[in-house]
Amino acid sequence: MKTAITKARGSIADLEERARSSVGLTLAEALRYATRWRGKTVVIKLGGSVLDQASDATLEDVVLLQRAGLKPVLVHGGGIEISRMLDRLGHTPRFIDGLRVTDADTMEVVEMVLAGRVNSRLVAGIEAAGGKAAGLSGKDGSLLVARPHPSAGSLGHVGEVERVAPDVLKAMVEGGFVPVVSSIGTDRAGTTYNLNADDAAAALAVTLHAEKLILLTDVDGVLRTEGGESRLVSELDLPTARAMLESGEVAGGMIPKLKACLTAVEGGVESAHIVGARDPDGLLIELLTDRGIGTMVRSRAVRSVRNAARSNGNQLPGIESAIAASEEHLFGNYAREPVAFSHGCGTHLWGLDGTKYLDFIGGIAVSSLGHAHPSLKRAIREQAERYLHVSNLYHIPEQAEAARLLKEVSGFDRAFFCNSGTEAIEAAIKLARKWGSLRRGSAVPEIIVAEGSFHGRTLGALAATGVARYREEFEPLPSGFRFVPFNDLEAVESAIGPDTCAILVEPVQGEGGVIPAKRDYLTGLRELTTRVGALLLLDEVQTGVGRTGRWMAFEHYGIRPDVVALAKGLGGGMPVGALLASGEVAELFGPGDHGTTFGGNALACAAALAVLRTIRDDDLLERASSMGRRLAAGIERTAAENPVVRDVRGLGLLLGVDLTIEASSVSTACRERGLLLNAVQPRTLRLAPPLTVSASEVDAALLILREVLAEASSGDLHAN
Numbered sequence: 063m064k065t066a067i068t069k070a071r072g073s074i075a076d077l078e079e080r081a082r083s084s085v086g087l088t089l090a091e092a093l094r095y096a097t098r099w100r101g102k103t104v105v106i107k108l109g110g111s112v113l114d115q116a117s118d119a120t121l122e123d124v125v126l127l128q129r130a131g132l133k134p135v136l137v138h139g140g141g142i143e144i145s146r147m148l149d150r151l152g153h154t155p156r157f158i159d160g161l162r163v164t165d166a167d168t169m170e171v172v173e174m175v176l177a178g179r180v181n182s183r184l185v186a187g188i189e190a191a192g193g194k195a196a197g198l199s200g201k202d203g204s205l206l207v208a209r210p211h212p213s214a215g216s217l218g219h220v221g222e223v224e225r226v227a228p229d230v231l232k233a234m235v236e237g238g239f240v241p242v243v244s245s246i247g248t249d250r251a252g253t254t255y256n257l258n259a260d261d262a263a264a265a266l267a268v269t270l271h272a273e274k275l276i277l278l279t280d281v282d283g284v285l286r287t288e289g290g291e292s293r294l295v296s297e298l299d300l301p302t303a304r305a306m307l308e309s310g311e312v313a314g315g316m317i318p319k320l321k322a323c324l325t326a327v328e329g330g331v332e333s334a335h336i337v338g339a340r341d342p343d344g345l346l347i348e349l350l351t352d353r354g355i356g357t358m359v360r361s362r363a364v365r366s367v368r369n370a371a372r373s374n375g376n377q378l379p380g381i382e383s384a385i386a387a388s389e390e391h392l393f394g395n396y397a398r399e400p401v402a403f404s405h406g407c408g409t410h411l412w413g414l415d416g417t418k419y420l421d422f423i424g425g426i427a428v429s430s431l432g433h434a435h436p437s438l439k440r441a442i443r444e445q446a447e448r449y450l451h452v453s454n455l456y457h458i459p460e461q462a463e464a465a466r467l468l469k470e471v472s473g474f475d476r477a478f479f480c481n482s483g484t485e486a487i488e489a490a491i492k493l494a495r496k497w498g499s500l501r502r503g504s505a506v507p508e509i510i511v512a513e514g515s516f517h518g519r520t521l522g523a524l525a526a527t528g529v530a531r532y533r534e535e536f537e538p539l540p541s542g543f544r545f546v547p548f549n550d551l552e553a554v555e556s557a558i559g560p561d562t563c564a565i566l567v568e569p570v571q572g573e574g575g576v577i578p579a580k581r582d583y584l585t586g587l588r589e590l591t592t593r594v595g596a597l598l599l600l601d602e603v604q605t606g607v608g609r610t611g612r613w614m615a616f617e618h619y620g621i622r623p624d625v626v627a628l629a630k631g632l633g634g635g636m637p638v639g640a641l642l643a644s645g646e647v648a649e650l651f652g653p654g655d656h657g658t659t660f661g662g663n664a665l666a667c668a669a670a671l672a673v674l675r676t677i678r679d680d681d682l683l684e685r686a687s688s689m690g691r692r693l694a695a696g697i698e699r700t701a702a703e704n705p706v707v708r709d710v711r712g713l714g715l716l717l718g719v720d721l722t723i724e725a726s727s728v729s730t731a732c733r734e735r736g737l738l739l740n741a742v743q744p745r746t747l748r749l750a751p752p753l754t755v756s757a758s759e760v761d762a763a764l765l766i767l768r769e770v771l772a773e774a775s776s777g778d779l780h781a782n
C-alpha cells in the first residue's frame with residue numbers, strides 16, 4: 063500500500079514536471095485532469111510520423127499517463143511501413159477512398175509488418191520508457207471480429223469491425239500492461255482482415271467505454287477554409303462534423319478519421335480528438351490542457367473554454383492583430399520584436415501562434431523564478447484576495463516583512479520600496495545629495511558616475527547615465543554628475559573633490575554590454591569613498607537578488623557599499639524596486655523627504671517575499687552559479703570552434719557574448735528557432751534566463767545558439 067502511494071506520488075510529480083516543462087501546464091491543471099481521469103480509459107491511435115519513428119516522447123507520455131492512473135490503450139496501423147515493404151517486394155500499393163486494396167499476398171505482408179515489426183517496436187519503446195506493454199493483434203482472443211468491408215469485392219481482405227470482444231484487453235489492463243493492438247481482425251471462419259486503424263480504435267473506445275479517443279496523425283486536425291484561408295478547427299460538435307463529411311468539406315485521409323470520431327462519440331465516448339503528431343508534446347497538450355492542440359469532436363460544443371483558450375493561443379492572426387494593435391495604439395518608443403505570447407511556464411513561453419520558446423532573456427533579467435511559478439502565483443493570488451493597496455499612509459506588514467527578509471539576505475539595516483529601477487536610482491541620488499549637504503557641507507553635491515553606464519530613464523537617473531545618445535534631446539537634465547571612464551580607478555581619484563557626495567556604479571554594466579567591474583576597481587572605489595567620506599552607491603538593479611549567483615553582485619568583490627539599488631528580479635515580474643542602506647545613511651530620509659504612492663504596496667511586496675523565500679529555500683543561488691558556469695562553458699566551447707564569437711563574460715546567469723557580426727541578426731535567428739535572448743549592444747548578445755533554469759534547458763539553448771552561430775560564420779544566416 064505504502065509503495066503504491068509513494069509510486070502514485072512519484073507519478074504525479076513526473077507528470078507535473080513534464081507538464082510544467084514541456085506543455086506549459088500548471089500543477090493545478092495537471093492534477094485536475096489527472097485526478098478527473100484516474101481509472102479512465104484513453105484509446106490512442108498512433109499514426110503518421112509517430113508510428114514511423116515510434117517517437118520516444120509520445121511513448122514516454124503514454125507511460126506517464128498510465129503512471130498517473132489513466133488506462134491508455136494503443137492501437138496502430140502501419141501505413142508507410144507496409145507500403146515500403148510491399149514496394150521492396152515488388153507490389154504496387156493501391157488505395158480506394160483511403161482504404162488499401164489487400165489481396166491475399168498483400169494481407170500476409172500487412173500482417174507481418176503490423177503484428178510483427180511495428181507492434182513489437184512499439185512494445186519495446188514503451189518498455190524502454192519504463193512502462194509495461196503487451197502486444198496483440200485484433201485476432202488474439204477474438205478481440206476484433208471482422209467482416210468484409212462493404213466494397214470488399216474490389217478491396218480484397220479489407221474488413222470492418224463487426225464486434226469487439228474486449229476480455230483479453232481488459233485482462234491486460236488489469237495486469238498493469240499498456241495493450242498495443244495492431245489493426246487486424248478475423249471473421250468467424252478465420253479469415254484475416256486488414257482493418258482501418260482509426261475505425262478499430264473507435265470500435266475499441268466504444269466497447270471499453272473510453273473517456274477519450276485520440277487519433278495521432280500527421281496533420282494538425284480538421285481544417286476549414288474561410289475567405290481563402292485554411293484554419294484549424296479546435297472543436298466540432300456532432301452535427302457540424304456530420305455536415306462537414308456530407309458536404310465533402312473534408313477529403314482524403316481525413317474522412318476515415320472524422321468518421322471514426324463520429325462513431326466513437328455517437329457510441330458514448332466523451333470526446334474524440336485528431337491531433338498532429340509532429341509536436342512531441344501533442345498528446346499531453348491535447349489531453350491535459352484546456353486549449354488543446356488539434357480538433358476535438360464531442361456531442362455538443364459544451365464549453366467554449368477550448369475555443370477561448372485557443373483563440374488566445376493558437377491562431378496566427380492573433381499575433382498579427384496584436385502587433386497591429388500595438389502599432390496603432392501605443393507610443394512608438396520601443397523597437398519590439400514581432401512576437402506576442404499567450405502564456406509561459408518555467409523557462410518556456412508560448413507565442414500566440416502556439417510556438418514554444420526557451421526564454422533566455424527572462425523579461426530582461428526580471429523573471430527570476432521563470433514564468434507562472436506556483437509560489438509566486440499563490441502569493442499574488444492570496445494577497446489579491448485580501449487587499450492590493452492602501453498607500454504608505456498606513457503600515458503595510460508585507461512591506462516590513464519584505465524589508466526584514468532583504469536585510470537578512472543582504473546585511474543592510476533598512477529598505478525603501480519603489481516601483482522600478484529608475485526610481486530606486488532617483489532615491490539613491492536624493493539620499494546621496496542629502497548626505498553631501500548634511501555631512502560634507504556641500505552646496506553643490508556632485509556624484510561621480512561611469513561612462514557606458516545605464517541607470518534609468520527618469521531625469522535624474524538619465525543625467526547619471528553614461529551614454530550620450532540616451533541623454534541628448536532631453537536636456538536640460540539635472541546637473542551634479544561627473545562622468546569618468548568605467549573600470550578606471552585613477553580617473554575616479556583625479557575626479558574626486560570636496561563636493562563629491564557619492565560614486566554611483568554598476569558592479570556589472572548590464573545595458574553597456576555585460577561588462578563586469580574589475581576587482582581592484584570596486585575595492586579601490588570602496589577605499590576611496592571611505593577615505594573622503596563619500597558614499598559608494600551600487601546600482602544592482604540588473605545584478606541583484608541572485609542574478610549573479612550571490613544575493614548581491616558586490617559579494618563577489620568582497621566589499622560592502624553604503625547603498626544598493628534593486629529592482630528587476632526582486633518581484634519576479636511584479637514591478638518593485640528597493641533601496642537598501644545601513645547606519646546613518648539609512649536614517650537620512652525623514653518624513654516628507656521622499657515617497658511614492660504605489661511603492662511597496664502589499665501586492666508588490668507579497669511577490670517580492672515569494673521571490674526571496676523561493677530563492678532562499680530552493681537554493682537558487684547555487685543553481686544560478688552552476689547553470690551560469692554551464693552556460694558560459696558551453697558558449698566558450700562554441701567560441702573555440704567558431705571565430706564569430708570573440709568573448710564570453712559575465713557573472714552567474716547574466717552573460718554577454720561579443721561577436722564579430724551583428725548581434726541582432728543572431729538574436730533574430732535564435733528566436734526563429736525558438737530561443738529568446740537579446741542584442742544588448744550592436745555586437746553583443748545578452749543572456750539572462752530565470753534562476754530556475756535546468757541543465758537540459760541550458761543545453762537546448764546552447765545547441766540552438768551553436769547552430770545559429772555556425773550558420774552565421776558560414777555566411778548562411780539570413781535573419782529578417
Ligand SMILES: Cc1ncc(COP(=O)(O)O)c(C=O)c1O
Pocket residue numbers: 482483484485487516517518519568572573601602603604629630
Ligand atoms: C543597472 C540598471 N539600472 C537601472 C535601470 C532602470 O530600471 P527600470 O527600467 O526598472 O527603470 C536598469 C534597466 O535596465 C538597469 O539595468
